[in-house]
Amino acid sequence: MPPASAQEIQPHEPIIDVHVHAMKLNPNFASDLCPWFLSNMPGGDPNSPPPSFMNADCVDPLKAATSDQEMQDALVEVCKRLNITMVASGDAEILHHWYAAAPEHFIPSLSLSSAEDMTVQAFEDSLSNGFYRVMGEVAPQYQGMSPSDLSLDAYFGVAEKLGVPVGIHMGTGGNGMANITAPKYRASLGRPFLLEDLLARHPKLKIWVMHAGYPMIDEMIALMGANAYVYVDVAGFIWSYPLAEVNAYIQRLVQAGFGKRILYGTDLMIWPKLLETSIGVIQNADYLSYDQKRDILFNNAVRFFNLDPKQFEK
Numbered sequence: 001m002p003p004a005s006a007q008e009i010q011p012h013e014p015i016i017d018v019h020v021h022a023m024k025l026n027p028n029f030a031s032d033l034c035p036w037f038l039s040n041m042p043g044g045d046p047n048s049p050p051p052s053f054m055n056a057d058c059v060d061p062l063k064a065a066t067s068d069q070e071m072q073d074a075l076v077e078v079c080k081r082l083n084i085t086m087v088a089s090g091d092a093e094i095l096h097h098w099y100a101a102a103p104e105h106f107i108p109s110l111s112l113s114s115a116e117d118m119t120v121q122a123f124e125d126s127l128s129n130g131f132y133r134v135m136g137e138v139a140p141q142y143q144g145m146s147p148s149d150l151s152l153d154a155y156f157g158v159a160e161k162l163g164v165p166v167g168i169h170m171g172t173g174g175n176g177m178a179n180i181t182a183p184k185y186r187a188s189l190g191r192p193f194l195l196e197d198l199l200a201r202h203p204k205l206k207i208w209v210m211h212a213g214y215p216m217i218d219e220m221i222a223l224m225g226a227n228a229y230v231y232v233d234v235a236g237f238i239w240s241y242p243l244a245e246v247n248a249y250i251q252r253l254v255q256a257g258f259g260k261r262i263l264y265g266t267d268l269m270i271w272p273k274l275l276e277t278s279i280g281v282i283q284n285a286d287y288l289s290y291d292q293k294r295d296i297l298f299n300n301a302v303r304f305f306n307l308d309p310k311q312f313e314k
């Protein structure tokens with residue numbers, strides 16, 4: 001039996017997912033997925049094949065979508081059924097298709113992780129043309145770079161000037177990230193304290209730390225204590241690391257006093273059912289009150305993104 005509080009949340013109560021990736025389906029990457037698959041990270045030998053990034057060896061893996069249209073149809077269906085609004089970034093063509101299909105359910109976000117992605121002027125033009133309302137995912141960690149690296153500073157300056165909220169990847173690299181797809185990835189470049197210089201240079205910049213800096217909870221709590229406008233999301237780690245560890249991390253953030261600064265996020269890629277699986281972690285959390293769940297799933301994002309709660313009433 002789920003705890004009684006899980007049933008208090010009716011499906012029509014709005015949910016904001018601040019962390020969704022629009023991507024063209026790559027058949028080489030489109031494998032099925034077991035939630036919480038990082039419960040076993042046995043390691044290996046550098047002379048043997050590297051660990052696989054995903055794991056489909058469980059009784060009921062989540063199915064990967066098989067086409068871009070199938071992914072879009074499934075997303076729009078679940079957004080309407082569960083009253084979900086998504087902050088989504090990634091492939092511009094896919095994002096425009098999603099937005100055209102259900103504009104009230106998508107808040108487009110412009111991702112940028114290196115000055116090579118686009119010029120500062122092109123970035124400012126894109127954020128000013130009315131389509132993009134958020135900056136993210138910014139993920140310099142995968143390129144061996146700190147978020148406070150000066151090569152990104154002018155872009156953050158644009159977001160600060162325009163009042164655009166920014167999501168920055170910090171932490172979480174799965175099992176063997178540096179061995180598999182991102183040789184420049186450094187776990188140490190996900191330390192929440194690396195945001196301090198950036199925040200000091202841009203006092204009006206509104207940032208949320210994607211993946212809540214998992215697993216660096218102490219630095220995360222210290223950073224949020226020192227910087228009153230920093231929020232976090234629970235994306236990615238909520239469905240990949242061991243479930244007991246996930247719950248302990250979220251509980252620690254709430255226990256430390258930051259229940260009003262946790263945003264719900266999935267890190268959704270190509271598995272439509274991952275949404276319900278991940279939302280269920282919050283809904284079934286017996287350490288959270290009904291009000292705390294509503295804060296994480298909706299109210300905190302309304303406050304962070306300056307949204308009008310009335311626009312979500314059905």
Ligand SMILES: [Zn+2]
Pocket residue numbers: 137139169170210211236
């Ligand atoms: Zn990320």
